[in-house]
Amino acid sequence: MPLNAEQEWTLVSCGLLALADRVLTGGEAARLLSLVEAYLDPEEQDLWMDLVCDKGALEAHFDHMRPPPQEASLRLLETVWNTALADGDASLSEIRIFERIGERLSIEKSQLAVHRKTWTYAAMERAEVIAGFVANLLHRGARPTDEDRTTYESLIARLPLSKTRRERMLKSIDAPPTVEAIAEFLRRFDHQHQMETLRTIAHELLRTDRRAAAREQMTEVLTASLLPQSILGELPGFAKTGGAAS
DSSP: OOOOHHHHHHHHHHHHHHTTTSOOOHHHHHHHHHHHHHHSOHHHHHHHHHHHTOHHHHHHHHHTOOOOOGGGHHHHHHHHHHHHTTTSSOOHHHHHHHHHHHHHTTOOHHHHHHHHHHHHHHHHHHHHHHHHHHHHHTTSSSOOOHHHHHHHHHHHHHSOOOHHHHHHHHHTTTSOOOHHHHHHHHHTSOHHHHHHHHHHHHHHTTTOSOHHHHHHHHHHHHHHTTOOGGGGGGSTTTSEETTEEO
């Protein structure tokens, strides 16, 4: 399954932005892996992961790419900007890389700044759903442990949240939103952003020891959000294999 122009630009641009600080963080790596898995067949994934983790190779590839269709520019730029927000606030070096990508796509810097603000606000909305889901999960069956609290605080630190929202979400571990409240928020997003939010939640929970409870809660959220249960099969760690969650 060859990449189309939009997918190729998205992957390469996300890789460049993730390596802007020359350090690939956990959130950035997870986001790149998610894109590679979504775009490519398994036999091609390792080759592209090697490329997007190599700054020199990415630079050379970026310089020789033809622009994607104009109608795809803003869509792929939003995906790229969300990579900058994968571990909280974007750095100055990431903003400069983002502006360079926008310039190649013939988007004016002033227009990019407006889009960045819009996309950052939307990312904060999705971050509240992610944090709310995890906070709710930590109350299933027992109260959160000290280790749970540390893990949750680490998650909140990585999410793109304003100071006010971050403080409010930190308190949510003691008073988590209901499944219905999470679903109500999720229903406001378009399908693309719903899936992006759910995939981020799934990646955050890959190492949890509450896998069964997480799957049960995800099922409830999908139902309350009027989304099909088949989506579970598209989320890492939630698909069932041999009668059990993978």
